[in-house]
Amino acid sequence: MKKKGLLVVVSGPSGAGKGTICKNFMELNKEMLLSISSTTRNPRENEIDGVNYNFISKQDFEDLIGTDSLLEYVHVFGNYYGTPKKWVLECIEKGKDVLLEIEIVGAMKVKEKYPDAILVFVLPPSLKELKNRIVTRGTETIEQIENRMARAMQEIKTIEKYDYFIFNDNLTRAVDDLEAIISAEKNKVNRYSQEIVKIYEEEL
């Protein structure tokens, strides 16, 4: 049975731990492909072009927008971030599964353009814990942190648009949950019922 690959979108409030879950998941699931976002922002010291991001010019990014070549993009603090469409859709056609780790707004856009996408929302153990994590990072002012918390609550309210949630109070369990979600999606009848019947009919 020829199967298309799955497009799995992992999203959630900043600080909920989606990056760590995806990183650990990718280490354990070598056949999964991770989509690299394109951005116009400058690379940070330890960032590598083509690994953390594809670092491209503003002109190139706007060309991608103009030719509808992005699955989603956002414009934040003067910089663009987006997901190249062609690579993702080609991988899926070839039967490869692709993981996207993106913000809530982007996830909604992906679902619009590609309704078969599987949306996974990573939940922090609590808002208090989320705040602790952001405070510990030490990169933001108190006001920025308060804004972030308010946004996190707003983001959690969008969860009904997602297919699955992962409660990130334990990293190992969270990664196991993501693996189970992807495994179960591969066994969903609605994707394959006609092909399944055909396989057995051809035997008769």
Place this chain on the structure above:
Amino acid sequence: MKKKGLLVVVSGPSGAGKGTICKNFMELNKEMLLSISSTTRNPRENEIDGVNYNFISKQDFEDLIGTDSLLEYVHVFGNYYGTPKKWVLECIEKGKDVLLEIEIVGAMKVKEKYPDAILVFVLPPSLKELKNRIVTRGTETIEQIENRMARAMQEIKTIEKYDYFIFNDNLTRAVDDLEAIISAEKNKVNRYSQEIVKIYEEEL
């Protein structure tokens, strides 16, 4: 978050291996409860009342039917088989997951009475392999086997009414698939989105 238990219905053509999958699954998942069917047929030599079936009288069974106390029942070769409703629904209310291993007709009836049920269809590796398994059992005539094969094909055509399929070409993988399906279902947003939002709102 208070969660209801899941009702997981494992079904499929006779000989596809649903019994073995469920047995192995139950051994690895002690917190899952297995529903014991009631029947009016006589116990076979190695069968234990309350373990393989609840063996009850025809009168008692018809009383269960009359009082709508069965989640599903069938009448085959002069005998009744059915799933007691009260026990199953009580377990689910208490948050326990319940596994039913039943025939296709019964599975359809369960979905009607309890739409939240998760229906899993066990597929044989091929019709040829299914035939081999039934022939090897040595309990049926050639005509009975041919009838069974025709019925198996008819049954496979009902797969679109199921939520998931398990392709039983490898028992370990089949059991893993069932575990992943149940795990993923526990992480589905649609069952819990309002409760999730409430948990975080209460923190504010």
